[in-house]
Amino acid sequence: MGYDFSLKGSSYHHLIVPRRFGGLTTYENGAVLMQSTAHNYLHTIEKYDLDIFNCITKAMQNQKEKEYIDIEDLKYIKACLVYFERYYSHLKTSKGKPIVKEYYITRRKI
Ligand SMILES: [Zn+2]
Numbered sequence: 001m002g003y004d005f006s007l008k009g010s011s012y013h014h015l016i017v018p019r020r021f022g023g024l025t026t027y028e029n030g031a032v033l034m035q036s037t038a039h040n041y042l043h044t045i046e047k048y049d050l051d052i053f054n055c056i057t058k059a060m061q062n063q064k065e066k067e068y069i070d071i072e073d074l075k076y077i078k079a080c081l082v083y084f085e086r087y088y089s090h091l092k093t094s095k096g097k098p099i100v101k102e103y104y105i106t107r108r109k110i
Contacts, residue, residue: 001038001056001081002074002110011035013042015060031060041104045084048099052084074110081108 015031017023033039046053059073059080081104089100 001033001042001060001077002108003034003037004107004109005032005034009034009036011039013039015057015064031064037104037107041081041101044099045081048088049084052080056080071110078108078110 010032011034012025013031013033014023014025014029016029019025023029033042042053042056045056056077059076063069063073085100085105089098089105091099093099
Protein backbone atom coordinates (compact mmCIF):
# COMPACT_ATOMS: atom_id res chain seq x y z
CA MET A 1 0.00 0.00 0.00
CA GLY A 2 3.01 2.29 -0.30
CA TYR A 3 4.54 1.94 3.18
CA ASP A 4 8.04 0.90 4.21
CA PHE A 5 8.26 -2.82 4.76
CA SER A 6 10.32 -5.03 7.05
CA LEU A 7 9.61 -8.53 8.33
CA LYS A 8 9.55 -7.20 11.89
CA GLY A 9 6.05 -5.83 12.45
CA SER A 10 4.58 -7.49 9.38
CA SER A 11 1.34 -9.43 9.38
CA TYR A 12 -0.77 -11.61 7.11
CA HIS A 13 -3.87 -10.22 5.39
CA HIS A 14 -6.49 -12.52 3.82
CA LEU A 15 -6.56 -10.82 0.40
CA ILE A 16 -8.52 -13.10 -1.92
CA VAL A 17 -10.97 -14.92 0.39
CA PRO A 18 -11.50 -13.22 3.77
CA ARG A 19 -10.98 -15.31 6.89
CA ARG A 20 -14.65 -14.84 7.86
CA PHE A 21 -15.59 -16.69 4.64
CA GLY A 22 -13.19 -19.54 5.34
CA GLY A 23 -10.16 -18.07 3.58
CA LEU A 24 -7.00 -19.99 4.29
CA THR A 25 -3.74 -18.54 5.50
CA THR A 26 -1.76 -19.49 2.43
CA TYR A 27 0.56 -17.74 0.01
CA GLU A 28 -2.10 -17.85 -2.71
CA ASN A 29 -4.74 -16.21 -0.50
CA GLY A 30 -2.76 -13.53 1.21
CA ALA A 31 -0.68 -10.44 1.32
CA VAL A 32 1.90 -9.46 3.89
CA LEU A 33 1.40 -5.94 5.22
CA MET A 34 2.91 -3.86 7.98
CA GLN A 35 0.54 -4.29 10.91
CA SER A 36 0.79 -0.82 12.45
CA THR A 37 0.27 1.07 9.21
CA ALA A 38 -1.10 -0.62 6.09
CA HIS A 39 -2.93 -3.51 7.75
CA ASN A 40 -4.62 -1.53 10.51
CA TYR A 41 -5.43 1.28 8.07
CA LEU A 42 -6.89 -1.11 5.49
CA HIS A 43 -9.28 -2.61 8.05
CA THR A 44 -10.20 0.87 9.29
CA ILE A 45 -11.14 1.74 5.72
CA GLU A 46 -13.12 -1.52 5.50
CA LYS A 47 -15.10 -0.50 8.57
CA TYR A 48 -15.97 2.99 7.33
CA ASP A 49 -16.07 2.75 3.51
CA LEU A 50 -16.47 -0.68 1.94
CA ASP A 51 -16.34 0.71 -1.63
CA ILE A 52 -12.87 2.18 -1.11
CA PHE A 53 -11.74 -0.97 0.70
CA ASN A 54 -12.89 -3.04 -2.30
CA CYS A 55 -11.05 -0.75 -4.74
CA ILE A 56 -7.80 -1.07 -2.76
CA THR A 57 -8.30 -4.82 -2.43
CA LYS A 58 -8.77 -5.16 -6.20
CA ALA A 59 -5.55 -3.23 -6.85
CA MET A 60 -3.69 -5.45 -4.37
CA GLN A 61 -5.16 -8.54 -6.03
CA ASN A 62 -3.93 -7.21 -9.40
CA GLN A 63 -0.43 -6.94 -7.94
CA LYS A 64 -0.69 -10.46 -6.59
CA GLU A 65 -1.64 -11.76 -10.04
CA LYS A 66 1.29 -9.93 -11.64
CA GLU A 67 3.62 -11.15 -8.87
CA TYR A 68 5.37 -7.80 -8.69
CA ILE A 69 4.69 -4.36 -7.29
CA ASP A 70 3.42 -2.17 -10.11
CA ILE A 71 3.87 1.57 -9.57
CA GLU A 72 0.58 2.25 -11.33
CA ASP A 73 -1.27 0.06 -8.82
CA LEU A 74 0.48 1.90 -5.98
CA LYS A 75 -0.56 5.26 -7.47
CA TYR A 76 -4.14 4.01 -7.72
CA ILE A 77 -4.06 2.82 -4.10
CA LYS A 78 -2.71 6.21 -3.03
CA ALA A 79 -5.54 7.94 -4.88
CA CYS A 80 -8.00 5.72 -2.98
CA LEU A 81 -6.33 6.58 0.32
CA VAL A 82 -6.36 10.31 -0.43
CA TYR A 83 -10.04 10.08 -1.38
CA PHE A 84 -10.79 8.29 1.91
CA GLU A 85 -8.80 10.87 3.86
CA ARG A 86 -10.72 13.72 2.23
CA TYR A 87 -13.90 12.47 3.90
CA TYR A 88 -12.64 10.86 7.10
CA SER A 89 -9.46 12.63 8.24
CA HIS A 90 -11.38 15.18 10.31
CA LEU A 91 -13.66 12.58 11.96
CA LYS A 92 -13.14 10.64 15.17
CA THR A 93 -14.10 7.18 16.36
CA SER A 94 -16.78 6.67 19.01
CA LYS A 95 -13.89 6.66 21.52
CA GLY A 96 -12.74 10.10 20.37
CA LYS A 97 -9.66 8.97 18.45
CA PRO A 98 -8.93 10.09 14.88
CA ILE A 99 -10.17 7.63 12.26
CA VAL A 100 -7.12 8.46 10.12
CA LYS A 101 -4.06 8.37 12.36
CA GLU A 102 -1.45 10.96 11.44
CA TYR A 103 1.23 8.34 10.83
CA TYR A 104 -0.99 6.58 8.28
CA ILE A 105 -0.27 9.65 6.15
CA THR A 106 3.24 10.63 7.27
CA ARG A 107 4.71 7.11 6.99
CA ARG A 108 3.39 6.58 3.46
CA LYS A 109 6.25 6.64 0.94
CA ILE A 110 4.26 7.12 -2.25
ZN1 LIG B 1 -6.41 -8.28 7.22
